[in-house]
Amino acid sequence: MKEEKVYLRLKKKIAVKKQHLIRLGDIAHITGNIDFLDKLKELKIYQITEKDNNVSVIDGFQLLETLVAHYPFLTIELLGSNQTIIEIKKEEKKANLLLIFAIWLLLCIGSAMAIMNFHYDVSMEEVHQGLFYLLTGDRQDKPLWIQIPYSIGLGLGMILFFNHIFKKRFNEEPSPLEVEMFNYQQDLDQYLIYHENALNKRDDS
Incomplete structure (x- = not known):
């Protein structure tokens, strides 16, 4: 048998x-x-x-x-x-468009402030002026032909770093944010397994 x-x-x-x-x-x-x-x-x-x-x-x-x-x-x-x-x-529940817009606006302002404060802390304007003088031999307070490409490159770099533009993904490689979210979810699942076990609930009741 x-x-x-x-x-x-x-x-x-x-x-x-x-x-x-x-x-x-x-x-x-x-x-x-x-x-x-x-x-x-x-x-x-x-x-x-x-x-x-x-x-x-x-x-x-x-x-x-x-x-x-x-x-x-x-x-x-x-x-x-x-x-x-x-x-x-x-x-x-139905999405609250006003709340979504408020959160989006808050995130955009916060991100912009963080980038501007970082550039202020590292004296990025002086760096661009120094780079302009090194390349041309002239001094200029606003070297736009360096600052404009730098600003565009900063935005493109963030898009490539996060591997997304809206819902479009460039490749199958996860972005650093997705990896961090995955690690957070793993830790959260372990916490739930430890604290929310249905068998323990049944024994405690």
């Missing part, structure tokens, strides 16, 4: 609506040599409640506990991650 074996790989993160009933197929990729894989995918794992607020975490041990209780004859192997983060969607 062959051993009935099931392999599970938990999904790292999923998004569901409020009051959603989490089933095995929602949070895991499943394979094995059994004939009832489709039935196994429909196994009830966790019911989202109001106590979960915006996020919950399903632990691999909780999952195995449920599977063993329903299918004690199965050999189960859990591969990869041991937790699945469940993001609970809120009702979508």
Whole structure:
């Protein structure tokens, strides 16, 4: 008699609506040599409640506990991650165009002030004047033929650095901002796994 074996790989993160009933197929990729894989995918794992607020975490041990209780004859192997983060969607609200414009304006002004203050701190105007004198032998307070290309190059450099212009991406390489956002999301996920574990919530209640 062959051993009935099931392999599970938990999904790292999923998004569901409020009051959603989490089933095995929602949070895991499943394979094995059994004939009832489709039935196994429909196994009830966790019911989202109001106590979960915006996020919950399903632990691999909780999952195995449920599977063993329903299918004690199965050999189960859990591969990869041991937790699945469940993001609970809120009702979508219409975008406030006035708020978006205010934030956009604030960011633009803040960025412009940061660039201007940086140039003031490093005496960029004097640098341009010195460069103009070095190249031409003349002194000029506003060497525009250096300052204008420099300003254009500064903008182009920022576009290339962030690898975006509006929604257009120049290549598949992530920008430094995307890398930092990814690292932040990884740290946030680890925090949620530690503090929002659904198994711990169940034990504490």
